[in-house]
Amino acid sequence: MKVILDSKQIEKILKDLAGRIVTETPRQADIAAIGIRSRGEILAQRLSGQLSKMLGKDVPCGTLDITLYRDDLNSPQSAAQPQVRTTEIGFDIDDKIIILVDDVLYTGRSTRAAMDALIDLGRPRAIRLAVLVERAGREFPIQADYVGYRADVEPGKLVQVNLVESDGKDEVVIE
Amino acid sequence: MALIRKSKEFIWHRKHLLGLRELSAEEITYILDTAKGFEQISTRSVKKAPPLRGKVVVNLFFEDSTRTRNSFTLAASRLSADVIEFTEKTSSVSKGETLLDTARNLEAMGVDIVVIRHSAAGAPKFLSRNINACVVNAGDGYCEHPTQGLLDTYTIRKIKGTLQGLKVAIVGDISHSRVARSDMWAMTKLGAEVTFVGPPTLMPAEVRQLPVKVSYSLDEVIDKVDVVNMLRIQFERLGGNPFPSIREYSHYFGLTVERMKRAKPDILVMHPGPINRGLEMESEVADGRNSVILQQVTNGLAVRMAVLFLVNQAAAQAP
Numbered sequence: 001m002k003v004i005l006d007s008k009q010i011e012k013i014l015k016d017l018a019g020r021i022v023t024e025t026p027r028q029a030d031i032a033a034i035g036i037r038s039r040g041e042i043l044a045q046r047l048s049g050q051l052s053k054m055l056g057k058d059v060p061c062g063t064l065d066i067t068l069y070r071d072d073l074n075s076p077q078s079a080a081q082p083q084v085r086t087t088e089i090g091f092d093i094d095d096k097i098i099i100l101v102d103d104v105l106y107t108g109r110s111t112r113a114a115m116d117a118l119i120d121l122g123r124p125r126a127i128r129l130a131v132l133v134e135r136a137g138r139e140f141p142i143q144a145d146y147v148g149y150r151a152d153v154e155p156g157k158l159v160q161v162n163l164v165e166s167d168g169k170d171e172v173v174i175e
Numbered sequence: 176m177a178l179i180r181k182s183k184e185f186i187w188h189r190k191h192l193l194g195l196r197e198l199s200a201e202e203i204t205y206i207l208d209t210a211k212g213f214e215q216i217s218t219r220s221v222k223k224a225p226p227l228r229g230k231v232v233v234n235l236f237f238e239d240s241t242r243t244r245n246s247f248t249l250a251a252s253r254l255s256a257d258v259i260e261f262t263e264k265t266s267s268v269s270k271g272e273t274l275l276d277t278a279r280n281l282e283a284m285g286v287d288i289v290v291i292r293h294s295a296a297g298a299p300k301f302l303s304r305n306i307n308a309c310v311v312n313a314g315d316g317y318c319e320h321p322t323q324g325l326l327d328t329y330t331i332r333k334i335k336g337t338l339q340g341l342k343v344a345i346v347g348d349i350s351h352s353r354v355a356r357s358d359m360w361a362m363t364k365l366g367a368e369v370t371f372v373g374p375p376t377l378m379p380a381e382v383r384q385l386p387v388k389v390s391y392s393l394d395e396v397i398d399k400v401d402v403v404n405m406l407r408i409q410f411e412r413l414g415g416n417p418f419p420s421i422r423e424y425s426h427y428f429g430l431t432v433e434r435m436k437r438a439k440p441d442i443l444v445m446h447p448g449p450i451n452r453g454l455e456m457e458s459e460v461a462d463g464r465n466s467v468i469l470q471q472v473t474n475g476l477a478v479r480m481a482v483l484f485l486v487n488q489a490a491a492q493a494p
Contacts, residue, residue: 067226068226068254069224069226073491074487075491081186081492083208083209084209084213084484085208086211086212086214086215087215116225120220120223120224121219121220122219
């Protein structure tokens with residue numbers, strides 16, 4: 001197990017990500033953060049807090065459960081049986097710029113599922129992908145708009161993002 | 176901020192839902208938790224999600240139904256399955272032969288999930304042993320109606336937070352009610368205390384062996400319970416003279432405005448539908464502020480989506 005990011009670094013990365021999002025988003029645009037369950041949910045909450053501070057206005061935050069949109073639901077080889085949980089988005093996503101937040105971008109399959117799930121909820125003006133960690137291994141033509149950290153990880157290794165709210169401490173490790 | 180639970184490693188293994196009697200409290204809770212995730216599909220702009228895309232669900236109803244059948248049809252459609260409606264009135268045909276023949280026909284059509292309602296108790300189980308498709312019981316004889324039991328339990332849990340320690344009265348024609356039985360299994364497993372209330376002529380013979388209390392007087396229990404589930408008097412099933420007159424039944428076992436005055440202020444009034452207004456329940460009560468009858472119907476959709484999703488998952492991952 002190797003720690004690649006500690007809590008200070010994670011905090012700085014999220015601040016930087018928020019800064020870049022603010023710079024690249026038109027002032028008058030409605031913006032909202034939506035995190036993919038479960039680590040993305042927490043990151044989206046932190047990011048929307050930063051964005052609200054920087055923009056001086058409330059940036060709404062929601063949670064997306066992508067289970068029903070996974071592409072491995074009917075495949076016998078899928079490793080674990082996914083549990084369906086709730087999608088909690090208490091605002092209209094129509095015409096908003098949605099910052100879709102996930103912890104790790106790897107195969108791109110979760111992002112594909114998340115985009116399909118979002119589009120069933122409405123028609124956002126744009127969807128932008130923000131991830132804490134990106135690693136090689138894409139299986140779909142998907143790339144992030146905002147990357148916190150590019151990790152050089154051998155295939156087969158696991159990048160585990162731990163966060164205070166769910167795991168007791170902030171850190172990113174390679175297992 | 177919503178805290179994230181460490182997800183327990185629970186795996187749903189059943190490719191059939193035949194009844195609630197055989198389920199553990201953990202399995203029932205898992206279905207209810209899963210159903211929560213399906214509620215929002217019905218409230219958003221695109222009321223459809225893709226998990227059963229390419230799957231075929233058949234509604235195989237040998238008895239009349241509007242609510243349950245429509246609910247299953249809509250649940251399956253919202254999960255993107257194709258739905259075949261199969262209606263067959265059986266009268267003199269021997270049930271075993273008919274079911275086997277039907278089962279073979281279904282197999283030939285490549286059906287993935289069979290939702291069956293039948294007047295013979297055990298018909299869904301029989302089917303599950305003879306075909307490869309998933310089988311979901313939508314009511315068998317006087318035995319079980321598991322999705323109704325689940326949606327009733329879901330409705331109570333959603334409003335009261337838990338079933339633990341709640342007192343539930345199920346009132347009416349218990350002996351002909353599969354709803355009463357499925358409710359009883361689900362609710363007692365989750366920690367509620369269930370009382371069957373009705374005239375002795377409408378109590379099942381084996382009631383003393385069931386995990387319930389029995390009362391022959393609604394007046395005795397109405398002020399003590401947190402939930403009252405009023406069953407429909409099923410005239411189509413009643414032979415003989417189970418009670419002297421409708422008026423007398425209504426007088427002793429009807430949920431009237433007068434009786435409601437003695438109930439707890441936050442009592443939940445439930446009914447599996449369709450209501451005989453003025454018989455088991457007065458209109459003012461059915462439409463009153465304690466009534467959750469329409470919420471039951473809404474929740475039924477989410478619960479049935481969850482059940483279809485789970486049995487299909489179990490089938491997909493079976494070795």
